[in-house]
Amino acid sequence: MNFLKLFKLTLPVMTAYIPLGMALGILAASNHFSIYQALMISFFVYSGSAEFLLVTFIVANETLLGIFITLFLLGFRHFFYTLTILSELKNLNFLRHYVIFSLSDESFALLSTYQKDFESVSNKHKRSLYYALLCFLNQSYWLFGVFLGFLFQNNIDIDYSGIEFSLSALFIVLAYDAYKQNPNPKILFIAFFIGFFGFLFIAKAYMLFACLSIALVYLLIRKNYVR
Template identity: 40%
Template sequence: MNFLAILKLTIPVMMGYIPLGMAFGLLLSKLLIPWYYAFFMSAFIFAGSGQFLVLTLFASQATILEIGIATFLLNLRHTFYGLSMISTFKHFSWKKHYLIFGLTDETFALLKTTEVPEGNRERAYLLITFLNQCYWIVGSVMGAMLGNILPFNYEGIEFSLTALFVVLSIELYKKNRLHKPFFVALIIGLFGMVLFPPQKMLILSLCAAAFVLIVFKRSMENGK
């Protein structure tokens, strides 16, 4: 798989990451934070929802401990992504450390849906992850710089991340022979919206889904 083919695969992520990154940069500029913070946060944190959360906590003058705990809970879902990629990454070279760092929701979906020959997998995965981070960095820096120059109403632009992940989830559903986990996650998510407090809905729903999928993993794989 050559570079152009990989670039083509990441275009849907680019279409979501650049406008969403710009929304992050605009919010950062609205809080009067220098534009270069957008670059460093996107380069060394690289967690879309986590970065939005950090800005919100900055604005409310939260402590470092509060920011750390909130960010950990928000990004705890990445643990489940990582567990499913252990067998794939374990034979990779030092590059696997960057792949682990860059495993966002959208990158995980791409890695799972992209069919790559085993011998070329490490390079392809590295390029996919790197390109996705570049899109996010470009978008966030553009937004931060434009926010200092132009007045801009960015209400609703943050929904682009949700829309992007829905599209990638549909592609993952089409290419995966096991459909039961998708329905389990959907049902638990819907019940979670009703039963759990809004602030804790995501983490509690993820824990419940993980428990069900782990306990009933074998029966789902066997189609029972």
């Protein structure tokens, strides 16, 4: 593991985060947010769809309680991410606090998929640095995309429709890459089950349903699960 390999791992995220961040920057600029407000939301909230909702809620004069409850439920999946790699985080130094803060869906997917590569780094401080760098690179791509989108909206008059599909494309690429690392047919079955029943019956709470379902299936199939 080295910085160049780490950077290559984040390239799929970069190709999606920049256009998706641009979509957020365009949305913020269209609703008369300043560049500083857009970047602050992106840095401190840093939860993809939650940022889009936050901008929409602010424009609609939503109450603080309504914003809090909605964003809390939307970001609740991040609790599961941290719990999943808790044993690895305990072995990191103070940089683990930044890793926990910036553990987005995509960063978690990369850390989980290439866990063995990170564990091969015996030096505790280097491993902590690599974890933090991966998360930092991904967050940098997002912030850069927001900045570009804000500038484009204010200076270039073109049609940006369809740019939001970059998020779906990113999840498809990451899921395919994870399956190549572990071509287990059970993964396909679980994905089909969660996708079919989630969209069919509880589309409005799909993300929470997906996280709870994955956690339940994991506990059921792993008999030697240890807290």
